[in-house]
Amino acid sequence: MAAVTMRLSEIGQQLRAFRLESGMRADEIAARLGVSRAALYRYEKGEVIKLDTVQRLAELLKVSPLTLLGIGVEYYSRPIGFFERIRQIEEETDQILQIADPVAYLVTSPDYDRVLFQAIAETQDAASGEQYASIMAARKSAYETRRPTMITMLPEQAVERFLLRGVCEAASPSPELRDAARRVAAAEISRIVEMIEAEPIGLQFSVVSEVDNTANCMLMRGRERMVLAINPFRADTSPAASTGVSLITSAPEAVNAHQRVIEALWKDSLKGKEAADRLRLLLAEYAIR
Known part of the structure; x- marks a missing residue:
């Protein structure tokens, strides 16, 4: 019964995430459902929704009704829907x-966000950029409030690319903004070095070296369950990007398999002084002069 209650409480959250994923406006979905926009927003806030409405919403959003009910795997092909769903899960x-x-987005600096959203504004419509910025700001706010423990492994190849190409590399900003x-990017890696050496409570970093391919993934542990998210989108990806498919699941076999991989990588990764020294070498070699 507890699992059923949990799934029902998540219908509204998943509805909002899949609405953002679809790219459809709230008033457009409401009109096609034959309800008011206010009613749709009430559904997204978790008010009672009829099963036939769930079915019709699933058809509009092109997802399985079971997925909308919180059963099975969630798939997202656009960063804005995926990160909205991550925001919801991180709150618990x-x-x-x-x-x-x-980098670990939740502990990046305001400068990271400033450059990211300036680059997005140069290449995307203002509305989607503002919505994306709001979602990401809410993620940081929730982190500051809850302070979950966080263990982050940084792939060395990703750090090299970040230093060479900067924040929001997929955008095509002005030369001045690209230099900024x-x-x-260099300042963020320097901050991570400082955090590694300061050893703040509840925050750990390591560097994954000599591994050709590592899939970005997150395991988020709450009181009642653990959620796995496999994500091809970096935090500084354009909100309209459609170059991959992310997934979210609580299936025990998927969670356990990825937990074993993460634990093995953590064991073999560079930590403490070794990690800080490796990042300093990358800064010396690749950071902008």
Whole structure:
């Protein structure tokens, strides 16, 4: 019964994430359902929704009704829907284990966000950029409030690329902004070095070296369950990017398999002084002069 209650409480959250994923406006979905936009927003806030409405919503959003009910695997092909769903899950997360981007987004600086959203504004429509910025800001706010423990492994190859190409590498900003994006990238890696050496409570980093391919994934542990997210999108990806498919699942076999991989990588990765020294070498070799 507890599992059923949990799934029902998540219908509204998943509805919002899949609506953002679809790219459809709230008033457009409401009109096609024959309800008011206010009613749709009430569904997204978790109010009672009829099963036939769930079925019709699933057809509109092109997802399985069972997925919308919180059963099975969730798939997202656009970063904005995926990161909205991650935001929701992080609000109830006590521990995050991740093989990450070249940074851990939740502890990046305001400069990272400034350059990221300036680059997005130059290449995307303002509305989608503002919505994306709001989602990412809410993720950081929740982290500051909850302070879940976080273990982050940084792939060395990803750090090299980050230093060479800067924040939001997929965008095509002005040369001045590209230089700023590279300077911010160097500053973020320097901050990670400082955090490694300061050893803050509840925050650990390591560097995954001599591994050709590591899939970005997160394990988010809450009181009642652990959730796995496999994600091809970096935090600094354009919100409209459609170059991969991410998935979210609580299936025990998927969670356990990825937990074993993460634990093995953590054991063999560079930590402490070794990690800090390796990042300093990368900064010396690849950071903008």
